[in-house]
Amino acid sequence: MKPLRIFIALVLFAGASLTARAMYLHAKADLASVLIHRAWGKTVVDGRPHPPWPWADTYPVARLRIPRLGYDEVVLEGATPRTLAFGPARLFSGAGLGEPGNVELAGHRTSWFRPLENLDARDEIQVQWFDARKRELRERTYTVDDIRIVTPEEVTSLVPASDDSLTLITCYPFGHHPRSPQRFVVIASPAGPSRLAEPSRVAKGAQL
Template identity: 40%
Template sequence: MTRFLILLTSSSVLLLMFGLWIPFKALVAQELLERAWAESQSGQSEERPWPWADTWPVAKLELPELGVSMIVLEGGHGESLAFGPGRVFGGEGGALILAGHRDTHFRHLQNLQKGYHLRLQNQNQQWQRYQVMDTRIVDSRYESIDTHRLAADSVLLVTCYPFDSMDAGGPLRYVVEARPLPDEDFGNTVATL
């Protein structure tokens, strides 16, 4: 009986550690990414957050109403998304698509509502404000994001759905569409990434 309790306790601790590892890694990574972002802005270069990283910071994303700020990385592959949201498409004067995991960096998207704002800062330290125009759920088995139909200056934030699902990698995606706001404090130009 004692061995069974020790095995049960050890298994529970191990499962807890695995469950906390991804959120912990995401939190620590954002600190390292903040440093790399500051270095990228000062040197106008692609600074990798750690020597073996296969990605680098390309923007800073803020969700002011939710008090959330995060560094956006280049690429939408698993290595990037483990540490922060990733730029998967565009940003050079065209529509921009950012993707992130629903259980770490983009878990806040479930609280974004139409009319809320987001801000993006590019490497030249220019900020652009956006307003959420729409949120929708897309079934990736039947619908894809048509980048040609997007307004050239729009931003899409994409994550898996539902937010509380235990099934990772399902076909549903939660999509937030935002459009730029002219702002006298930031100028009327869209900051390109």
């Protein structure tokens, strides 16, 4: 009986360890989200970049909303693997927020960009950013023109090179599949020029 008791004890210990780790990671993600939204709220107020924690090598640069899906996330600067663990992020290969050209945003298929699987053509996507030159918070609405599932090699030829546009990129298929050999690409065009962001649309980031 002793070997059986040892085995059961080991199984219980392993289960408890995995549960504790899952709870820790979940709590860490929740705390990171709060700190990121607070940092964005500070940027909304003073226009300066604010790292969400002292040792962060990124900072919030925009707020991304998809009204029909109830999607609302803060975008971080630089789509590095470390940054993407905490939220959607801007790719350096694309245009800067508020600059002419194609703004490219990436996110994980298992979390930040998982809701994109419910996106439809003609859906509206709203992007907020702080215009440092004008010292004001701006917002631009885009309309989804095209949604494609392609190979990684095809992404470069699909993404607009110079036209004002917004491109969202994530791996495919969505969810916790062991492999993600394809890319899910959303291309959207401006529905009009940028405008001053309405105060009510800033509330989430500024109040946290």
